[in-house]
Amino acid sequence: MVTDQARATASTPATPTIPATHPLRCSCGALRGEVDVSSNVSRDVNRGICYCRDCQAYAHFLGREKEILNEQGGTDIIQTAPRRVSFTAGREHLACMRLTDEGMFRWYAGCCRTPIGNTLATDRMSFVGLVHACLRSGPVDESFGPARMRANGRSARGEPKPKDEKIFAGVARLLRMMLRERISGGWRHSPFFSPDTHRPVAAPRVLSARELAELRAVVEAASRTAPR
Ligand SMILES: [Zn+2]
Numbered sequence: 001m002v003t004d005q006a007r008a009t010a011s012t013p014a015t016p017t018i019p020a021t022h023p024l025r026c027s028c029g030a031l032r033g034e035v036d037v038s039s040n041v042s043r044d045v046n047r048g049i050c051y052c053r054d055c056q057a058y059a060h061f062l063g064r065e066k067e068i069l070n071e072q073g074g075t076d077i078i079q080t081a082p083r084r085v086s087f088t089a090g091r092e093h094l095a096c097m098r099l100t101d102e103g104m105f106r107w108y109a110g111c112c113r114t115p116i117g118n119t120l121a122t123d124r125m126s127f128v129g130l131v132h133a134c135l136r137s138g139p140v141d142e143s144f145g146p147a148r149m150r151a152n153g154r155s156a157r158g159e160p161k162p163k164d165e166k167i168f169a170g171v172a173r174l175l176r177m178m179l180r181e182r183i184s185g186g187w188r189h190s191p192f193f194s195p196d197t198h199r200p201v202a203a204p205r206v207l208s209a210r211e212l213a214e215l216r217a218v219v220e221a222a223s224r225t226a227p228r
């Protein structure tokens, strides 16, 4: 016998359970956090592959290039609003480097050199480009959608070079997001900057000219050994 309740349940389409947060975790597990994906993800996320030499240099600096870079030297980056990111454990492991004193802030977990993401040097221009390697403990495609943008393909390893794709749409999406964060005051809630002093929560270490030259040489050598 089918009860009314059973009939009602059967006729109600199952609501897919959308997780409200995506886990963020360094590979040793000391630094942990989450990314809020409860709403407006398609609006506030710009995911793309960047093939630029600076992103390759960052991966080599961390000594984790095999995990970070794809076979052509691309990094899968998920750009979103920093207020969506929060750290729940091991904040003291958060470290920051810059390739040059004008370069982006490149954040990583100092405990095991897992990349976290990059930000500009100011919290007022509010975005973070999270590197996929710290998001792998959750379903990345489900939470953030597929990579839509492809940038700096000319710096990719090997041939043929990947074509740049959807750069204009990606940049426009990012600028709209930054503008929304600025107007709403969301920019003030970044886990990478102090809300009072607006200074980075970890002092960025800038590579010396010599360190940078050595790192560039490593990237160059890797690009020459890429399979064709
Ligand atoms: Zn770690």
Ligand SMILES: [Zn+2]
Residues within 6 Å of the ligand: 050, 051, 052, 053, 054, 055, 056, 152
């Ligand atoms: Zn890049």
